[in-house]
Amino acid sequence: MSHATPGTPDRVHLDNGGRAPWHPLARQAFEQALADGWADPRRLHAEGRRAARLVDGAREAVGAVLGARTQEIHFTPGHTASLHAAVASAAAARRRAGSVIVTSAVERSALLHAARAAGKQGSVPVDRLGRVDADAMVAAVRVPGAALAALQHANGEVGTLQPVGTVHDTARAAGVPLLVDAGASVGHVAVPETWDLLAADPADWGGPAGVGVLAVRQRVRTAPVGPEDEDPWAPGGVSVPLAFAAAVALQAVEADRVAQDARRRELVDRIRAEVSRIPDVEVVGDPRGRLPHVATFSFLYVDGEALVTELDRHGFAVGSGSACTASTLEPSHVLAAMGVLTHGNVRIALDRGTTADEVDRFCAVLPGAVARVREMLGVGGL
Amino acid sequence: MSHATPGTPDRVHLDNGGRAPWHPLARQAFEQALADGWADPRRLHAEGRRAARLVDGAREAVGAVLGARTQEIHFTPGHTASLHAAVASAAAARRRAGSVIVTSAVERSALLHAARAAGKQGSVPVDRLGRVDADAMVAAVRVPGAALAALQHANGEVGTLQPVGTVHDTARAAGVPLLVDAGASVGHVAVPETWDLLAADPADWGGPAGVGVLAVRQRVRTAPVGPEDEDPWAPGGVSVPLAFAAAVALQAVEADRVAQDARRRELVDRIRAEVSRIPDVEVVGDPRGRLPHVATFSFLYVDGEALVTELDRHGFAVGSGSACTASTLEPSHVLAAMGVLTHGNVRIALDRGTTADEVDRFCAVLPGAVARVREMLGVGGL
Incomplete structure (x- = not known):
């Protein structure tokens, strides 16, 4: 363009x-949601409930594309916030099992930073094409003490797809949750089913910046790290118009x-x-x-x-x-x-x-x- | 309305x-900035530089209202994120001096949570009108081991203004930085000069949700807690149109x-x-x-x-x-x-x-x- x-x-x-x-439809959706959904969706009055319905509709639409239930979809303040919250929360819930967070060497720096902050980081090398060594990652996930594995769906810098299916099979068998950073791939290629937590980035698919998507399977244990009276994935709440525009843009790009x-x-x-x-x-x-x-x-x-x-x-x-x-x-x-x-x-x-x-x-x-x-x-x- | x-x-x-x-002018500003500033302002090409100029203009406009220099103004993912980052960063920089974070009992729960996470929290009581006991807060700030003091400008739930000037005088003398949560007051009353870090909330003054403002005096030492290659106050960056709309809304509400x-x-x-x-x-x-x-x-x-x-x-x-x-x-x-x-x-x-x-x-x-x-x-x- x-x-x-x-x-x-x-x-x-x-x-x-x-x-x-x-995406042009994201702009339309934003305008509509700004008129109908400017209020705080946590409020009990009509304006709040209307905003909450817009958020729920947006969650349902995103869930349909990601292959997740509506209640598994959470909006966050942005993709970096999604990765930070996912790593911190999933690692905290598994503290008894261990503190090692297994990642590929080519994850986003925000994810690598979150992993170092949340535990010991086990970094798995990639080949010359940027593809992670699946055998090495599988072996690392199986080592006792692994709290969480993180593997991107595709690398946004070089485009290489990662073997998330293989790694997820092992991770499931080992009882280790797998976080898939799909921030560079959702909207461009089919979304894999092989994840326990999945982060996606509206700003990458033609939606707005300032909002992120985090999907968490209901079976996954998490220990949110924010205040108890806040949405654990978006303390302070998210912008409803941005979330709605993100969902509409995703539907639009998924359609073609x-x-x-x-x-x-x-x-x-x-x-x-x-x-x-x-x-x-x-x-x-x-x-x-x-x-x-x-x-x-x-x-x-x-x-x-x-x-x-x-x-x-x-x-x-x-x-x-x-x-x-x-x-x-x-x-x-x-x-x-x-x-x-x-x-x-x-x-x-x-x-x-x-x-x-x-x-x-x-x-x-x-x-x-x-x-x-x-x-x-x-x-x-x- | x-x-x-x-x-x-x-x-x-x-x-x-x-x-x-x-605010109606925020909508206009958003539309304009979406056309001119959709690109990532960290990029070197013309689109990125144009987005960066919009952010700098927004920082200058916000700084003029808050009584701060342009380079002291930072956009964040939202008001809650501002409070978290300010507490964590200022406390980390003062770890040698101590680990006690002195707050009033009526700060936002997000701030109280951040304070507990960053150190020992010293909570100062308020009177029946919601006004903090200034003598008690001054005394708490003077105790050796105080790393940071936090006092809201006004309480958003009950409207009571706090004695930030008195507390800031003591805090400066004791070498303890004062964080002022002005999220309920900026745009409604005159902004005080008596702060070292000040957080303000665009969503409260008629700007968008999904973006926050954090002002940090240049003299204040901070130890950002995110990845080194990211904006420490907004890892992953902020939405330029939201930041621009926030600044225009602030100028508009300040005018009357x-x-x-x-x-x-x-x-x-x-x-x-x-x-x-x-x-x-x-x-x-x-x-x-x-x-x-x-x-x-x-x-x-x-x-x-x-x-x-x-x-x-x-x-x-x-x-x-x-x-x-x-x-x-x-x-x-x-x-x-x-x-x-x-x-x-x-x-x-x-x-x-x-x-x-x-x-x-x-x-x-x-x-x-x-x-x-x-x-x-x-x-x-x-």
Whole structure:
């Protein structure tokens, strides 16, 4: 989808992972819910009950997509809050069984941080495609003292799908709950059934930021860590209009998910093929078992930040796993764990509105941009 | 402000504390920011930088109202998150000095919970009007081992203003930072200068829920407790449109705050006078040093929940500090700490749009509603 700025009508936004533009139906839903559901849903009066009905409808809609019961769906203040609450709460409930939290090495840093805060963290390595070593993870889950296992459904940085089914089989047999971070996958690929707790991110599927989704199977024991008189998953409550907009957006993207999968998968294949012709590049992530809309690659002799800026000058917005944010200059821990190039990294996440023409234009501009950045760094001849 | 529901054109919503309808300018600002600022403000490309400029503008606007520098203003996922982060972070930074967190007994339960989680909690009593014993609080702050003091600017349940200036003088002299929860007061009364950390709640002043404001003086040492590569006050980031709408709403309500103070103060005086004529009632909170828009009273021989429901049937939405929420059946810890009636409680928070006619209609309906509930409970003759 092209987001026209005054004077730059041809902007192409290819950085839609984790923060995509709102789906048009989400905006409509938000407006409606703001009129009908601005009140506090915990109140007993008509306005409160109306807001509560909107939340319940939103929970039901999200549950239908996630394969969960309405009462298993909770809204949280955001995806990071979901991961923190899930790890802290599930670990606290299993304190007698142990305090080791088994994770892959490529989970989100928020989850890894929550795991370290809640117990001893057992980190399982990944292969060069970013896929966790299922045998090692299974073995780690079986070790007495495991309180919780956490494995993402797909890695949002490189797109690789993880063997959550295999790990869940073992975890269930061992009595260890499995938390699946599906923040990069829900809305893009089918949701797995193999989880005990599952976190999903509305801001990634075309819903709003400022609200998260956490599904907790009824059989899972949790020990909420907040005040007793608060919703344990959202102390202080959530914004009803945001929750409602998130649910409507999810229904909308789920309705044409299969068509979008085929369409975007082909565009990503095209990007991967074109990029691989550029000298000294490593195309990253599993070429097959992957998200349909994510493409990631790293260039030798290129600074990621400089390449993002150069592409931005030419009208293309992309992400980068190397010094991609203002808040950190550290290279991506995901790329480091995979043993691939951690610098000169570019990450593409196609929107549902991204066109073939936009992808072709990007592929046409990229080689020149890489060459210019290499020239600036004095490695043009390489 | 009357919120018309189909079939109920005469609804009067008097439960605007903590979750007020959006100010009309907040809706406009949200729409604009959603178009210009949907991207992740941590990104380096044009869309990200544009979103970051909106956040910075919002921080500057909020800082101007709170009497703080732009860089001292942080957006959080919500007011509860602000209180949790402020307590945890300020306490962690002062661990060497001590671990006692001095609070009043009538702070929000989220703050009391955070204080218990972060250290030993020293709770200071309040008088029958809900005002903290300033001498006792000053003495508690001076005791070696105090890591942090927390005192609300005003109590949102009963409206009583607290002596934050006196407590801050002592706290500064003792080197103990003071956290002021101004979640019930910002937008309604002048913001005090006497704080080291100050939390304010957009959902209370006509901005959105789903975003909070935390101001931290630059001199205050903090030890953020989240992942290093995240915004310590908002891991995962905040919604830019919500933050922008919150700031615009604050500017708007601040612009006519003084006029609204006089207007609503008179209406609350009227309510307090009318209510006090009903038999067996206790009008709660400081009649002078109080928020302009809050009125609270407790009825003997009345169940609060039943009275909320009875008033709702007659078109009036009010809050209650006794079993007022679906999540708890406990009486309000605020009313209990004040030593006043904890049951049969009704809480009014006037919106900026509440009219004198609506207040008069409420005052006309209330005595009958109380009598009917007492009849239902078999105490009609009392």
